[in-house]
Amino acid sequence: MSVPKLITMAKIEASxxxxxxxxxxxxxxIGDCTGAPFEGDTITHGDKxxxxxxxxxxxDPTFTAPYKSYTDDTAMMKSVAKFLxxxxxxxxxxxxxxxxxxxFKEPKRGYGQNIVEVFxxxxxxxxxxxxxxxxxxxxxxxxxxxxxxxxxxxxALYFHDNYKTMLEVATNATKxxxxxxLGVNGALLQSVAIQLAVKCDPEAKIDPERFCAExxxxxxxxxxxEEDLDDIEEEDDGTRKAYQNKLRVVENLLQKKHDDDLDExxxxxxxxxxxxxxxxxxxxxxxxxxxxxxxxxxTENVFRRTVQYAVSLGGxxxxxxxxxxxxxxxxxxxxxxxxxxxxxxxxxxxxxEIADNLYVAKEGPGN
Ligand code: F2R
Ligand code: MG
Ligand code: MG
Numbered sequence: 001m002s003v004p005k006l007i008t009m010a011k012i013e014a015s016x017x018x019x020x021x022x023x024x025x026x027x028x029x030i031g032d033c034t035g036a037p038f039e040g041d042t043i044t045h046g047d048k049x050x051x052x053x054x055x056x057x058x059x060d061p062t063f064t065a066p067y068k069s070y071t072d073d074t075a076m077m078k079s080v081a082k083f084l085x086x087x088x089x090x091x092x093x094x095x096x097x098x099x100x101x102x103x104f105k106e107p108k109r110g111y112g113q114n115i116v117e118v119f120x121x122x123x124x125x126x127x128x129x130x131x132x133x134x135x136x137x138x139x140x141x142x143x144x145x146x147x148x149x150x151x152x153x154x155x156a157l158y159f160h161d162n163y164k165t166m167l168e169v170a171t172n173a174t175k176x177x178x179x180x181x182l183g184v185n186g187a188l189l190q191s192v193a194i195q196l197a198v199k200c201d202p203e204a205k206i207d208p209e210r211f212c213a214e215x216x217x218x219x220x221x222x223x224x225x226e227e228d229l230d231d232i233e234e235e236d237d238g239t240r241k242a243y244q245n246k247l248r249v250v251e252n253l254l255q256k257k258h259d260d261d262l263d264e265x266x267x268x269x270x271x272x273x274x275x276x277x278x279x280x281x282x283x284x285x286x287x288x289x290x291x292x293x294x295x296x297x298x299t300e301n302v303f304r305r306t307v308q309y310a311v312s313l314g315g316x317x318x319x320x321x322x323x324x325x326x327x328x329x330x331x332x333x334x335x336x337x338x339x340x341x342x343x344x345x346x347x348x349x350x351x352x353e354i355a356d357n358l359y360v361a362k363e364g365p366g367n
Pocket of ligand 3: 039316317318319320
């Protein structure tokens with residue numbers, strides 16, 4: 001990919017950064033809550049019209065309905081934010097305890113089938129070796145589910161100005177539950193995308209091709225680390241490039257003319273499943289595609305277009321919309337998100353408070 005470099009802000013004003021913290025976590029919450037009712041569905045052309053009307057209603061300030069509940073995506077994201085705000089240095093034992101406490105408090109938040117085993121083992125072992133239960137998953141292969149990526153937004157925000165530490169903390173936080181390299185690198189790709197979106201000026205339009213090329217450049221370095229990669233097919237040139245290959249597909253799909261067949265191609269080539277490999281690149285694609293108009297979606301608002309498009313692909317809708325929403329919110333900030341839509345979500349005000357606490361923990365109270 002030899003495209004010009006992405007233009008990012010050299011310095012981010014405090015008010016803009018604060019708005020981006022809020023936008024990112026709110027974006028994740030909205031994707032999770034509004035996408036959850038469709039999780040696991042196959043979406044037809046007719047369903048897309050239903051989804052259009054669903055978001056029209058949710059954006060109508062006069063519309064009253066029971067709030068849309070959040071799921072495991074938000075439940076785990078809350079713990080990651082608390083892990084960063086409550087301790088001066090990363091304490092992964094503390095994070096493991098937070099995940100477990102949150103799960104046993106509200107187990108019916110739609111958690112992945114196998115991660116529950118990790119929570120039980122952590123509790124039964126009294127958190128002795130917090131990495132052991134995750135390593136044992138899937139007969140030692142570790143989980144490649146998207147559970148590491150769906151919750152990682154607070155790490156990307158907190159370390160937005162320290163790339164190396166962001167990758168290190170995101171890796172360690174993910175490995176508490178997901179040790180398969182595809183699960184870990186999926187979480188890293190999602191954090192890199194959020195961090196990059198934070199650096200983009202919300203007043204200036206992002207060039208999707210440049211954004212994608214920058215992600216590709218970074219994944220090249222991340223995937224160059226060869227340890228633990230034995231289960232990934234060897235490439236012709238001897239390197240393993242799972243996510244780099246997916247980003248090439250993203251770039252290719254972005255250049256195609258939109259129609260329902262293209263959505264099928266997206267599902268076939270990028271995926272809409274529960275694995276990180278079949279959902280993180282898809283979420284990135286949703287965000288980049290929604291920067292421009294999508295003929296089948298009637299809205300002027302980039303944030304809504306991102307989330308609505310993610311949901312219209314079906315499959316793991318809460319999680320793909322959560323991850324796409326987090327990237328879009330990190331770029332646009334809180335102002336880019338319709339308040340009426342946000343207010344339809346359970347935990348809306350709490351998430352704003354969590355974002356503000358994270359911002360203060362990072363930047364200091366005077367900023
Ligand atoms: N679990 C769900 N959705 C199911 C329906 C929920 C329903 N609506 C309800 O309310 O009950 N969603 C949530 O799970 C996903 C995140 O999962 P996570 O945290 O990664 O969990 P886990 O269990 O580690 O992995 C998920 C599945 O992936 C497959 N898998 C992973 N690694 C594997 C490996 N090495 N070999 C074979 N399979 C592997 C397994 O099927 C796991 O169960 C999000 O969508 C979240 O919303
Ligand atoms: Mg979920
Ligand atoms: Mg899901």
